[in-house]
Amino acid sequence: MSRAVLSIGSNLGDRLTHLQSVLDALGDRVTACSSVYSTAPWGGVEQQDFLNATLIVRDDDRDCHDWLRIGQELERAAERVRLERWGPRTLDVDVITCDDVVSDDPELTLPHPRAHERAFVLVPWLEIEPDARLAGRPVRELLGDLASGELSGVTRTEFVLVRGGA
Numbered sequence: 001m002s003r004a005v006l007s008i009g010s011n012l013g014d015r016l017t018h019l020q021s022v023l024d025a026l027g028d029r030v031t032a033c034s035s036v037y038s039t040a041p042w043g044g045v046e047q048q049d050f051l052n053a054t055l056i057v058r059d060d061d062r063d064c065h066d067w068l069r070i071g072q073e074l075e076r077a078a079e080r081v082r083l084e085r086w087g088p089r090t091l092d093v094d095v096i097t098c099d100d101v102v103s104d105d106p107e108l109t110l111p112h113p114r115a116h117e118r119a120f121v122l123v124p125w126l127e128i129e130p131d132a133r134l135a136g137r138p139v140r141e142l143l144g145d146l147a148s149g150e151l152s153g154v155t156r157t158e159f160v161l162v163r164g165g166a
């Protein structure tokens with residue numbers, strides 16, 4: 001059994017359809033799904049705005065590596081091409097936390113080593129889990145540490161992701 005927090009994002013092609021493909025594939029393993037946010041690109045590469053959302057997933061038969069593997073399969077299905085670090089992509093699936101696992105394995109680092117700096121992860125996560133903690137600190141507090149410019153780049157949209165579509 002495992003429970004994970006996943007961040008999904010897209011800024012190439014039909015961005016909403018790419019995000020929905022994750023919900024469709026995960027079906028009822030998704031126990032919570034945030035609103036869809038329009039987010040300014042993080043990381044310094046000039047590119048189109050992203051759509052981002054955060055999900056909570058649970059499965060009796062899967063472990064933390066399974067969530068990474070499933071995410072990578074979905075990225076491949078969306079024909080994601082790796083050209084540039086933090087550059088444009090059809091679909092990105094990051095494992096933010098999984099149970100209470102702490103790991104510095106480069107293949108699956110947990111919690112995700114840059115999540116605490118990313119309003120595009122923290123804002124949607126807080127929406128679906130107001131008491132969320134990351135590496136021992138309340139997500140609400142981590143958001144307070146971010147520059148106001150980071151927060152203003154994250155705007156809730158009216159787009160809707162449909163759960164249980166599998």
Ligand SMILES: Nc1ncnc2c1ncn2[C@@H]1O[C@H](COP(=O)(O)OP(=O)(O)OP(=O)(O)O)[C@@H](O)[C@H]1O
Pocket residue numbers: 068082085086087092093094095096105106107108109110111112113114
């Ligand atoms: N928690 C994690 N979630 C997703 N991938 C991870 C994680 N920890 C390590 N990785 C590894 O990171 C590698 C690069 O992933 P990816 O290309 O999606 O990075 P990125 O999304 O461009 O940047 P970032 O890692 O900063 O989000 C993957 O091969 C994967 O094995």
Ligand SMILES: Nc1nc2c(c(=O)[nH]1)N=C(CO)CN2
Pocket residue numbers: 008009010039040041042043050052086087092120
């Ligand atoms: N706004 C936003 N910026 C990003 C994103 C993302 O999903 N949203 N993903 C990145 C690579 O992980 C790099 N930068």
